[in-house]
Amino acid sequence: MKQSKEHLDQLDLAHFWHPFTQMSEYADYDQLHVDHGLGCWVWDTEGNKYLDANASIWTNVHGHNDPDLNKVLIDQINKISHSTTLGISHEPGIRLAKKLADISPGSLNRVFYSDNGSNAVEIALKLSFQYWQLVGETKRTKVISMENAYHGDTFGTMGIGDSGVFHERFSNWCFPAIHFQSPKCVEVNEHVSSSSDIESLESLEKIFIKHADEIACLIIEPSVQGAAGMKFQPKGFLKKIELMCAEKRVHLIVDEVFTGFGRVGEMLVVHKEEVEPDFLCLAKGLTAGYLPLAATVAKDEIFDQFLGRFSEFKTFFHGHTFTGNPLGSVVALKSIEKLELLFNEGHLSETIAYLGNRLSEVFEDHPNVREIRQRGFCASIDLCPEGVADQEFPIEDRVGLKIAINARKHGLLLRPLANSILIVPPIVISKSEIDFLVENLKIALNSTL
Numbered sequence: 129m130k131q132s133k134e135h136l137d138q139l140d141l142a143h144f145w146h147p148f149t150q151m152s153e154y155a156d157y158d159q160l161h162v163d164h165g166l167g168c169w170v171w172d173t174e175g176n177k178y179l180d181a182n183a184s185i186w187t188n189v190h191g192h193n194d195p196d197l198n199k200v201l202i203d204q205i206n207k208i209s210h211s212t213t214l215g216i217s218h219e220p221g222i223r224l225a226k227k228l229a230d231i232s233p234g235s236l237n238r239v240f241y242s243d244n245g246s247n248a249v250e251i252a253l254k255l256s257f258q259y260w261q262l263v264g265e266t267k268r269t270k271v272i273s274m275e276n277a278y279h280g281d282t283f284g285t286m287g288i289g290d291s292g293v294f295h296e297r298f299s300n301w302c303f304p305a306i307h308f309q310s311p312k313c314v315e316v317n318e319h320v321s322s323s324s325d326i327e328s329l330e331s332l333e334k335i336f337i338k339h340a341d342e343i344a345c346l347i348i349e350p351s352v353q354g355a356a357g358m359k360f361q362p363k364g365f366l367k368k369i370e371l372m373c374a375e376k377r378v379h380l381i382v383d384e385v386f387t388g389f390g391r392v393g394e395m396l397v398v399h400k401e402e403v404e405p406d407f408l409c410l411a412k413g414l415t416a417g418y419l420p421l422a423a424t425v426a427k428d429e430i431f432d433q434f435l436g437r438f439s440e441f442k443t444f445f446h447g448h449t450f451t452g453n454p455l456g457s458v459v460a461l462k463s464i465e466k467l468e469l470l471f472n473e474g475h476l477s478e479t480i481a482y483l484g485n486r487l488s489e490v491f492e493d494h495p496n497v498r499e500i501r502q503r504g505f506c507a508s509i510d511l512c513p514e515g516v517a518d519q520e521f522p523i524e525d526r527v528g529l530k531i532a533i534n535a536r537k538h539g540l541l542l543r544p545l546a547n548s549i550l551i552v553p554p555i556v557i558s559k560s561e562i563d564f565l566v567e568n569l570k571i572a573l574n575s576t577l
């Protein structure tokens with residue numbers, strides 16, 4: 129029997145603790161219960177339709193309810209939904225491991241599965257730490273990460289992150305990373321209005337000098353720091369980091385949890401930047417936003433150091449219950465196959481350019497817009513009080529949230545970050561859907577402010 133909306137609202141408020149949500153504030157707004165989806169759109173239980181402009185928290189690639197993805201899932205469900213990979217294997221997991229090795233650069237041939245982005249990162253960190261112990265360089269224990277980094281919410285990833293208010297409270301329980309300065313790059317539609325990485329690279333060089341042989345690894349979100357509010361790096365920056373890490377014999381961990389699988393217009397940023405890291409972390413778009421599956425891809429040279437007799441205890445003692453889940457694996461394989469077709473067709477670059485043009489056209493001269501940044505299918509519109517670009521709206525005004533809530537009335541699902549509106553649609557968004565997005569966002573913004 130279908131429950132009434134009011135009844136579900138009551139149950140939701142009584143029992144559901146929502147992530148990254150102030151629950152007292154949540155109770156003040158009309159609740160939205162998503163019922164079903166198709167393409168870039170989702171419908172709520174009352175039949176209202178919304179464009180999914182945050183791709184269900186940056187995961188959706190081919191749209192919702194995709195018939196090809198549905199089919200492989202149904203076929204797999206009719207065989208088996210889950211089987212452990214601890215000591216045994218299954219075809220979907222094997223095929224996906226081969227595919228991920230194929231799309232990863234150079235000797236990144238070993239795939240260690242998990243089930244979310246934070247775990248994919250923690251696994252890379254643990255592999256790096258264990259590697260240095262196994263090769264006898266036991267002083268290499270420290271981690272370098274970039275200012276404003278976000279790699280997840282588990283203790284290891286909070287430690288290496290620099291997300292201020294999100295994680296500060298837990299700093300007593302985290303191992304600290306050494307942060308280097310982030311570069312600056314403001315870009316819309318590949319048009320760079322300001323860019324500099326000199327100070328960033330100098331600050332990294334100083335860390336390398338000071339800590340010489342104590343560094344195990346450097347971790348970076350390549351090209352775009354999503355959770356920091358779509359902060360970009362200049363083209364070629366990742367290559368410079370790779371060269372510095374190689375010179376200092378420091379592992380490079382590239383966290384493509386957000387950027388992978390089309391988000392910035394390529395399968396992976398490491399392709400675009402021609403970089404071969406030691407570890408690659410994948411999640412979110414890996415399963416096109418369908419299921420929780422993540423992967424840490426490591427170089428052969430790293431894997432080889434973990435081999436030996438059991439009694440030497442070189443084994444990597446780590447494994448999550450749903451590691452390498454077959455349903456996640458089949459949907460990831462199908463999604464990658466569909467993405468390869470999309471890249472071959474070459475339409476994505478046109479859509480990306482269209483998104484950049486439309487955002488500039490509609491918001492560039494808006495008196496409440498301080499800055500627009502866009503790269504691939506990631507964009508941020510940073511807001512300010514009318515005509516005063518150097519001022520912020522007070523936090524308690526909740527301007528971003530109010531705009532996002534109001535945008536629902538205009539058919540848009542958005543997730544803001546403080547006073548910025550983040551735009552992260554499914555990769556298959558069409559030009560007419562982009563028109564709908566920018567026009568309705570403008571209406572929501574104007575009617576809120």
Ligand code: PMP
Binds near residue numbers: 244245247278279280
């Ligand atoms: N790394 C990056 C770059 C991310 O953006 C995120 C999540 N937004 C994570 C790691 C953590 O992923 P998850 O939420 O799946 O743990």
